[in-house]
Amino acid sequence: MEHVTSRVGYYHAEPCQVPQLQRKSPETGTPHWWPKMENATRMHLIEFVPIFQQRVWGGRQLAEKLGRALPGNEPIGESWEIVDRPEAQSVCSRTGKTLRELLETDGNAIMGPGHDPERPFPILVKWLDCRDRLSLQVHPPATVAKRLGGEPKTECWYLADTTPNAALIVGLRRGVTRQQFEQAIEEETLEPLLHRFPVQPGESILLESGRLHAIDAGNLILEIQQNSDTTYRVYDWGRKGLDGKPRQLHVEQSLQSIDFTDFEPAITPASEAPGEITLAECAEFRIRRFNLAAGQQIPADRTQAMIFSVVRGEMYSGDAGARYRSGTNLLAPRAWTGFIEALTDSTVLVTDRFG
Ligand SMILES: [Zn+2]
Numbered sequence: 644m645e646h647v648t649s650r651v652g653y654y655h656a657e658p659c660q661v662p663q664l665q666r667k668s669p670e671t672g673t674p675h676w677w678p679k680m681e682n683a684t685r686m687h688l689i690e691f692v693p694i695f696q697q698r699v700w701g702g703r704q705l706a707e708k709l710g711r712a713l714p715g716n717e718p719i720g721e722s723w724e725i726v727d728r729p730e731a732q733s734v735c736s737r738t739g740k741t742l743r744e745l746l747e748t749d750g751n752a753i754m755g756p757g758h759d760p761e762r763p764f765p766i767l768v769k770w771l772d773c774r775d776r777l778s779l780q781v782h783p784p785a786t787v788a789k790r791l792g793g794e795p796k797t798e799c800w801y802l803a804d805t806t807p808n809a810a811l812i813v814g815l816r817r818g819v820t821r822q823q824f825e826q827a828i829e830e831e832t833l834e835p836l837l838h839r840f841p842v843q844p845g846e847s848i849l850l851e852s853g854r855l856h857a858i859d860a861g862n863l864i865l866e867i868q869q870n871s872d873t874t875y876r877v878y879d880w881g882r883k884g885l886d887g888k889p890r891q892l893h894v895e896q897s898l899q900s901i902d903f904t905d906f907e908p909a910i911t912p913a914s915e916a917p918g919e920i921t922l923a924e925c926a927e928f929r930i931r932r933f934n935l936a937a938g939q940q941i942p943a944d945r946t947q948a949m950i951f952s953v954v955r956g957e958m959y960s961g962d963a964g965a966r967y968r969s970g971t972n973l974l975a976p977r978a979w980t981g982f983i984e985a986l987t988d989s990t991v992l993v994t995d996r997f998g
Pocket of ligand 1: 782
């Protein structure tokens with residue numbers, strides 16, 4: 644088994660075949676396999692090469708706050724951390740294998756027995772650096788998505804860093820009706836009807852399909868979402884695109900998708916108090932936040948795959964001797980048997996139950 648340290652001193656893991664340990668039985672003296680493993684494939688944590696996306700609303704915070712080596716000087720809005728889609732594939736940092744290839748060759752070890760190798764990895768993880776306000780959007784709930792030929796998308800936002808005036812727009816102001824909403828779209832006076840609120844680093848919110856949302860300026864966000872790409876743009880604040888024309892809106896599809904009973908939803912408060920809380924629990928995934936003191940560990944689950952997102956501090960991988968700084972996202976295969984340990988006070992988001 645070979646452990647490799649990259650240029651920046653961080654370990655990049657990969658699945659690998661290791662020989663099972665052989666030792667002699669004390670009673671019979673005959674060799675037997677120990678420890679007993681379900682199969683011969685033992686897996687490490689998998690880290691992927693980030694896929695950076697230039698966006699007009701983006702910035703350089705992925706470099707400033709997370710120490711990422713960004714290309715050029717252009718505004719980078721997104722870093723796709725874990726993705727298995729036809730238009731984008733995460734590549735394992737060390738082996739160069741795509742996530743799709745890994746699922747085709749090691750699907751059972753990564754996801755569990757009976758995994759369908761054709762099935763896309765169910766979760767998409769992105770960093771978003773939003774320096775300007777994004778358009779107002781909605782993703783269709785499953786029933787509506789089927790009718791409209793799209794895919795539902797439930798997502799969770801964790802606010803890793805915010806400017807003093809940063810805000811989010813989620814849901815409607817209490818009492819706003821569908822009729823008022825439709826009229827305000829036509830008259831381009833929608834903003835007062837929306838629930839806009841200031842945000843702080845460490846807060847988070849779950850956005851199930853059907854929840855109206857926009858990210859306002861000044862947010863560095865970790866977005867953990869269903870692997871899907873159907874977004875309906877409801878409203879663009881009366882702005883023009885780079886070509887001087889308004890960007891395309893999907894008002895009809897949006898009106899069918901929006902939950903008009905979703906008034907002033909609450910955000911989950913930030914906390915660095917030691918311990919574990921559940922940030923999001925829905926049909927598609929669960930996300931827990933672990934606040935760890937130096938030396939505390941999160942062990943392998945062994946019954947399911949997990950995603951670790953280090954959002955504060957620095958973690959250490961016990962089996963590989965690797966270090967993972969804030970901003971790192973890792974796929975922990977079901978067959979992984981190690982642990983990660985906090986080197987300093989740290990916060991890790993653990994996403995699971997997505998199998
Ligand atoms: Zn969205």
